[in-house]
Amino acid sequence: MIVGSTVERVIVFDTKLEVLLFKDSKIFGLNILRVDFSGHIAVRDSDVKYLMINSTRYVGGGEEGEEAAYGEKKEILGVIEVSGLENVRKIGINTRYPLLRKILEEHGVSVSEGKARMVRARELVLRDISFDTAPRFKRQVRLTVRGFSGRLTLENLEVFGHVEVRQSRLLSPEFVHVRIESNFILRRSTVVVSPTWNLTVLPTLPLELNVEGFVIVEECSFNSPYAEEVFYRLARTSWERSGDFEKADEYYYLEMLAKRKIRASARRRGWKKLLRKMEILFEWLFADLTCKYGTDWKRPIMIWLFAVNVLFPILFLATGSVQGLSSRMTLLDYEYFSVVTATTLGYGDYHPIGVGRVIASIEALFGMFMWAVFLTVFARKYMR
Numbered sequence: 001m002i003v004g005s006t007v008e009r010v011i012v013f014d015t016k017l018e019v020l021l022f023k024d025s026k027i028f029g030l031n032i033l034r035v036d037f038s039g040h041i042a043v044r045d046s047d048v049k050y051l052m053i054n055s056t057r058y059v060g061g062g063e064e065g066e067e068a069a070y071g072e073k074k075e076i077l078g079v080i081e082v083s084g085l086e087n088v089r090k091i092g093i094n095t096r097y098p099l100l101r102k103i104l105e106e107h108g109v110s111v112s113e114g115k116a117r118m119v120r121a122r123e124l125v126l127r128d129i130s131f132d133t134a135p136r137f138k139r140q141v142r143l144t145v146r147g148f149s150g151r152l153t154l155e156n157l158e159v160f161g162h163v164e165v166r167q168s169r170l171l172s173p174e175f176v177h178v179r180i181e182s183n184f185i186l187r188r189s190t191v192v193v194s195p196t197w198n199l200t201v202l203p204t205l206p207l208e209l210n211v212e213g214f215v216i217v218e219e220c221s222f223n224s225p226y227a228e229e230v231f232y233r234l235a236r237t238s239w240e241r242s243g244d245f246e247k248a249d250e251y252y253y254l255e256m257l258a259k260r261k262i263r264a265s266a267r268r269r270g271w272k273k274l275l276r277k278m279e280i281l282f283e284w285l286f287a288d289l290t291c292k293y294g295t296d297w298k299r300p301i302m303i304w305l306f307a308v309n310v311l312f313p314i315l316f317l318a319t320g321s322v323q324g325l326s327s328r329m330t331l332l333d334y335e336y337f338s339v340v341t342a343t344t345l346g347y348g349d350y351h352p353i354g355v356g357r358v359i360a361s362i363e364a365l366f367g368m369f370m371w372a373v374f375l376t377v378f379a380r381k382y383m384r
Helices: 066-070 098-106 195-200 202-208 225-242 245-265 271-291 298-319 331-342 355-382
Strands: 006-023 026-044 047-054 079-083 090-093 119-130 141-146 148-159 162-166 169-171 174-180 184-187 190-192 209-211 215-218
Touching: 090 119, 141 148, 148 162, 174 202, 190 225, 195 202, 195 225, 202 209, 202 225, 209 225, 215 225, 225 245, 245 271, 271 298, 271 355, 298 331, 298 355, 331 355
Parallel strands: 006 026, 026 047, 026 079, 047 090, 079 119, 090 141, 119 148, 141 162, 148 169, 148 174, 162 184, 169 190, 174 209, 184 215
Antiparallel strands: none
């Protein structure tokens, strides 16, 4: 416990403890490394320039207070709380700091890379933190959460720089009055939320999380399509504001996939369930497969070329359902007839018979539909 002190650097390394508290102190560098705690860790109301928490884990037995019986507070242990800090330059969870290794080695402490592990806690709370507003820090990553497993709560924060969360497992993350002046990056992480979170936190997330720069969501997995849809929507709108529609289309496609998952997960019975499955199949076939929800103009061209020059000629050849001027039809003749049918030119030198009429009708509809899709997507892509 450090209260009301001024210290240049504090390093808590490779130890086991119950409670770790820093309050009303001025610390240039605070480093908590490889600590197993059974109670909680709190850094409150202090002036801290650099804060690093690496390979720290909660090892308690999961005790609960009396408040749990009334539903007020389910977990009071296992919390890492960082609140009321001033003049912060950087906060890092499981970040690399080569200079710290040299400092430890100077004091005879050997640090092995093999002992690196995730930071585990029931909840990581970052609240009421004032970051240094110097211009030279604005383009840097000011808050990094890497290799964290637990609930993440950001409350009343205005970050003058980037915020990055990567390689973490977030349980029902919560953002309350958070403003990020640069980019918010969520990368290679898993977001696990509860049904209650979907009803209470998710609807207000776009209002509570205000990102002035870009929202980047890459290689992430979600257990809830509702959360997936909102995060990708935040990313899409951030790129649309900057005019980068190419990147916005990537997130739009992922957003639409999440919406389709939502419709697929809706509970239906009887004929309503069958109707919903048919609707989803229709959407996948005509909206996703053909053009990725209007974001890929190359796909309808490739599908059209393959179907008209390969698929339909083989069907006509296998069924022998086309007659022409010559009695002996070659594959080239079938391909010529397929192109004429798909473009609805209809020269009249070849005509279908039997089952070929059905195939030709389907191809004519297919050709008109794919050209309409191509023109629509192409115009949307390059004329906005």
